[in-house]
Amino acid sequence: MDLHISLEGPGDRTDRIYRQLRDAILDGRLRHGERVPPSRALARDLAVARNTVAAAYDRLVGDGFLAGRAGAGTFVAYRGSATVARRAPVGPLRPSRRFAALGPEDPATPPARYDLRIGHPDASLFPLAAWRRLLGRSLHASADYHDPSGLPPLRSAIARHIGLSRSVRASGEDVLVTSGAQQAIDLVARVLIEPGATVAVEEPGYRPVRRLFASLGARVAGVPVDADGIVVDLIPPSARLVYVTPSHQHPLGIAMSLERRSALLDWAQEHRAAIVEDDYDSEFRYSDRPLEPLQSLDRAGRVIYVGTFSKTLLPSLRLGFLVAPEALRPALRAARRIADWHGEPAAQAALAAFIDEGLLQRHLRSVGRVYAARHDLLVRAARGPLAPWYTLVPSSAGLHAALRCTAPVDVDGVVRRLRAADVALEPLTRFYAEPRRVPDQGLAIGFGAIATADLPEALDRLAAATRPS
Numbered sequence: 001m002d003l004h005i006s007l008e009g010p011g012d013r014t015d016r017i018y019r020q021l022r023d024a025i026l027d028g029r030l031r032h033g034e035r036v037p038p039s040r041a042l043a044r045d046l047a048v049a050r051n052t053v054a055a056a057y058d059r060l061v062g063d064g065f066l067a068g069r070a071g072a073g074t075f076v077a078y079r080g081s082a083t084v085a086r087r088a089p090v091g092p093l094r095p096s097r098r099f100a101a102l103g104p105e106d107p108a109t110p111p112a113r114y115d116l117r118i119g120h121p122d123a124s125l126f127p128l129a130a131w132r133r134l135l136g137r138s139l140h141a142s143a144d145y146h147d148p149s150g151l152p153p154l155r156s157a158i159a160r161h162i163g164l165s166r167s168v169r170a171s172g173e174d175v176l177v178t179s180g181a182q183q184a185i186d187l188v189a190r191v192l193i194e195p196g197a198t199v200a201v202e203e204p205g206y207r208p209v210r211r212l213f214a215s216l217g218a219r220v221a222g223v224p225v226d227a228d229g230i231v232v233d234l235i236p237p238s239a240r241l242v243y244v245t246p247s248h249q250h251p252l253g254i255a256m257s258l259e260r261r262s263a264l265l266d267w268a269q270e271h272r273a274a275i276v277e278d279d280y281d282s283e284f285r286y287s288d289r290p291l292e293p294l295q296s297l298d299r300a301g302r303v304i305y306v307g308t309f310s311k312t313l314l315p316s317l318r319l320g321f322l323v324a325p326e327a328l329r330p331a332l333r334a335a336r337r338i339a340d341w342h343g344e345p346a347a348q349a350a351l352a353a354f355i356d357e358g359l360l361q362r363h364l365r366s367v368g369r370v371y372a373a374r375h376d377l378l379v380r381a382a383r384g385p386l387a388p389w390y391t392l393v394p395s396s397a398g399l400h401a402a403l404r405c406t407a408p409v410d411v412d413g414v415v416r417r418l419r420a421a422d423v424a425l426e427p428l429t430r431f432y433a434e435p436r437r438v439p440d441q442g443l444a445i446g447f448g449a450i451a452t453a454d455l456p457e458a459l460d461r462l463a464a465a466t467r468p469s
């Protein structure tokens with residue numbers, strides 16, 4: 001037997017002998033039934049104490065790699081090694097065909113000095129001191145697993161909060177706490193969608209959710225969005241689930257009209273389909289009267305309402321929730337348990353206290369004023385320096401709006417020139433699954449991440465990058 005053991009490198013000597021013998025067995029250099037040198041002989045060859053080798057052998061025997069036979073010596077006991085050695089080499093592990101068909105993830109647009117990317121709140125507005133205090137108070141060791149639906153005080157606090165702020169009809173029992181909106185939608189899809197089922201999404205729309213549905217084997221159908229929201233007449237009749245962002249369409253920013261809302265609810269009832277209402281950022285409002293959520297208009301139990309604290313607090317907290325019709329609750333709770341059992345209880349307790357002590361309301365009021373000022377700056381720029389080429393798509397909530405081109409503009413060129421001028425933003429084409437069929441060109445403008453003082457300069461740079469030279 002040609003057994004080479006090196007004692008160079010870090011780690012204690014027993015450990016190195018153990019690892020090298022184990023590796024030789026695992027990759028078939030030492031086969032089942034083969035005799036290893038007596039510990040005394042190996043110790044002599046390696047110039048180490050016999051105990052050093054004996055301890056390594058003991059560990060290998062204890063782990064089942066070696067076995068001693070009285071009077072005959074020590075032999076390889078692990079059977080896998082012989083099998084590995086005989087088989088033809090196989091390729092690396094690969095994801096399932098369904099997963100591979102998803103293709104690579106969308107490359108993230110990198111940030112810049114002037115950050116107009118959408119979906120990012122202002123981290124400097126996060127109430128860090130209050131959160132630290134509440135989290136510190138909530139951190140206590142608990143040996144047990146928790147309820148997959150979430151901490152009861154948080155579920156009640158969320159139900160009260162969305163009842164007041166969004167007129168969602170829910171009690172704590174109806175709320176399931178999730179790791180962000182993304183997990184809420186994942187749980188709903190797991191529970192409702194058979195592989196091969198059709199799911200309708202808005203086109204343009206929120207790509208991470210489109211990929212989520214595809215990853216579960218759904219046939220994802222993009223449905224156009226007009227000035228009133230998703231065009232209900234174009235939803236495929238076979239769709240089992242329709243995913244929409246009615247309060248603030250992602251990325252166009254429009255609110256679904258009341259008429260369209262009731263058409264969508266009628267459609268879902270008629271086709272026995274579910275609606276996922278993703279209300280991800282409408283707590284920031286720039287007009288008096290928000291439209292009723294689909295959830296509160298729904299009388300047929302078709303709507304699952306999804307919310308998140310990613311925009312009101314921080315995306316990294318991974319705190320979201322869903323409100324589902326009663327019939328789906330046990331399955332959704334089971335799905336959460338299958339996925340990761342439950343979220344992080346300390347953060348959930350901290351958020352419950354944050355809501356109960358009135359801090360969320362206060363935070364939303366003060367942060368809302370900051371975002372309203374930014375929204376105002378964008379409205380003014382759209383009426384002023386940007387008016388020759390763009391019009392602002394009407395939008396009265398959230399942290400972004402869309403600029404639609406009203407004159408010929410080389411949008412990709414504008415994005416490139418802005419990148420060179422240290423401004424990050426994305427063209428509307430990025431939000432289409434089929435960018436070649438885009439009806440109109442434009443830009444999505446996020447005002448969550450950029451400081452208010454920087455926004456006028458960023459918008460001036462946008463005008464300069466659009467102006468023909």
Ligand SMILES: Cc1ncc(COP(=O)(O)O)c(C=O)c1O
Nearest residue numbers: 119180181182206250280308310
């Ligand atoms: C349409 C939409 N839904 C949901 C979210 C938030 O997802 P999460 O709560 O998983 O962070 C975003 C964030 O950008 C979004 O744009």
